[in-house]
Amino acid sequence: MQTQISIDRDRCIGAGQCALTAPKVFTQDDDGFSELLPGYEDALDGAMVKEAVRACPVQAISLG
Numbered sequence: 001m002q003t004q005i006s007i008d009r010d011r012c013i014g015a016g017q018c019a020l021t022a023p024k025v026f027t028q029d030d031d032g033f034s035e036l037l038p039g040y041e042d043a044l045d046g047a048m049v050k051e052a053v054r055a056c057p058v059q060a061i062s063l064g
C-alpha cells in the first residue's frame, strides 16, 4: 500500500529538521518552509522518514 505523506505548511516553522533528517524526501523552499522533493515517493519507505516525522518540532508532518 502506498504511504501518504503530508506537510501542514500552516504549522511548519521552517526549522529544517525534516530536510536534514530525510534529504531524499524533504527540502526547504526559498522561505525555509518544508517541501516534498520530486521523486520523494521512492524514498518514503525509509526509516529516515519516520525519524523526520519525529524530529519536526511542531508535528507538521504526517504519514498515513
Ligand code: SF4
Residues within 6 Å of the ligand: 007, 011, 012, 013, 014, 015, 016, 017, 018, 019, 032, 033, 034, 055, 056, 057, 058, 059, 060, 061
Ligand atoms: S521539521 Fe517541521 S517545522 Fe521544520 S521545516 Fe520540516 S516540517 Fe517545517
